[in-house]
Amino acid sequence: MKLCWLDIRNGGGAREAIIEEAVHQRIDAVVAADPADLEVIPPTVKKVLFPLTDALPDKLEPADLVIVTPARHGEPADLAGRHPDVEFGRFVEITDPASLEEACRAARHEQWSVLAFRDPTKIPLEIVLAAGAGANGSVITQVADVEEAQIVFGVLEHGSDGVMLAPRAIGEATSLKAAATGRSADLVLEELEVTAISRAGMGERVCVDTCSHFRPDEGILVGSYSHGMILCCSETHPLPYMPTRPFRVNAGALHSYTLSDGGRTNYLSELGAGRRVLAVDSKGRARPVTVGRVKIETRPMLAINAVSASGVNINLIVQDDWHVRVLGPGGAVLNVTDLTAGTKLLGCLPREQRHVGYPIDEFCIEE
Template identity: 80%
Template structure:
């Protein structure tokens, strides 16, 4: 879980509403220029003073952490000796090579580093994160909006420890909290047994090409029904007659469900470049990856019927070809044309029905 700081220093009329929303969303800190704005903040939220003036206020009774610009307020280490009851952090604005060096030192040695990057490139942040690898402190990066926060959370696959956002309207704190929650929860996969195979004639199958490289035991879960999906393997493993495409899953017929962000299902036909799909490995570990392209082409189709130990019926319709593969227990790679009754597969069995992709507890029959 990444840290979320809300900067209310310039919130003006919306200040109280933003604070209330932030507390409700359990943000990690409220950042203010005036200690009076922090007086009513509950102890579950860190109260951060980030003064606009050159001098610190005389009274810091309602403050947990003070972020200072050393050029205006003094060195954080010296201030910490004078105020042992408080935490101090260092603010660095990165505008050139010298300030980038300052940010790297702060990230390595200061307990809190609040960084602001003048230029839109994320290369300076990558350099800071690399320099701070293994350091015990926390890096908070100032962001312009929630979209930038999502990018910052993923830089170098590690991301900044947190972000500081100055909301312009109510609702942004909620969106920021959702972005900070990161990837979806891991899935509990079930063992399925193949009970039937039949040729299903021609149909439109979907290859999902992503912007990421799949691991050998990783793919996406796909199924005809929302209550049961099968783990389809990527084209990471060698194939005859064609090169491997480790970014691709030959997923199934275009009507099929797969998992997207926030637990929502999407039809394969709905996926598009720039969207998200959930990659799942044989242990159920999940990560959101970006769709780069979707290829829909007419091919001969194969229907796979399987059942779980609890009796849940699962169906998947895929291209009827040897190079289309699914995963079995332990990440075993299985060619769909070589499946037989009794073959064990890995699958996911959601407990909720779906309405426009969202989980809902209602009566629904799929067959």
């Protein structure tokens, strides 16, 4: 779990509401410039003092941690010797090679490093994270909004240990905490048994090309009904007549549902560059991936009917070609044209019906 710090130093009139939301969302720390603003923070939230003035206040309590700029306030190690009951961390603004090197040293040696990057490139952050790899301290990166926080959490795959955000509106603490959660909740996959295979004539099928590299036992969940989907395999595995495309899933007919992050479904026809779908492996581990493009083309289609052990009927219509594949138990890669009645597949059975893609508990029949 990534650390979320809320900076209320310029919180204005909404400060009380922002603090209330932060506590409710279990934000890790609240950052203030005045120790008095930390008095109302409960002990479940770390109290961080980050002065805006050139001098530290005489009274640091109730701060748990004080972030200092050494040129203005002194070295964290020296301050810790004078104030043994308070932790100290270092603030570095990265503007040039010298300050970048200072940030790298902080990441290697300080318990807490708060970093601000002047330029929008994330390369300096990559350098700092690489320099501090394996160190015991935590790197907190200042971000402008939740969208930037999501990027910072993913830099060099490991990301910054946390972010510091100055919220501009109520609700941003909730969004930040959701972004920090990172990975999607794992899914429960079930074995499905094929009951029938039939040709379905011509139709438009959708290839979903993502900005990510699928793993060999990974794909996306697709189905004609929202209550049951089959795990369609990526084109990670070699084919004799064409190169592998490890970013692609030949997913199915354009009317089909696929599962997106947060439990929402989308029609394949709705997907496009910048949308998100859920990559799922044969063990049910899930992660959101970004769609780079979709390819919709007319092809002969194949209908796959299957049933779960509990009797739920599932349908998937895909391109009728042997290089289109689905996944079976244990991550077995199965060409759709080789499927027969009795073949076991992997799938997911969402419990709720859908309204514009959102799960809802209501009466609905899909056939």
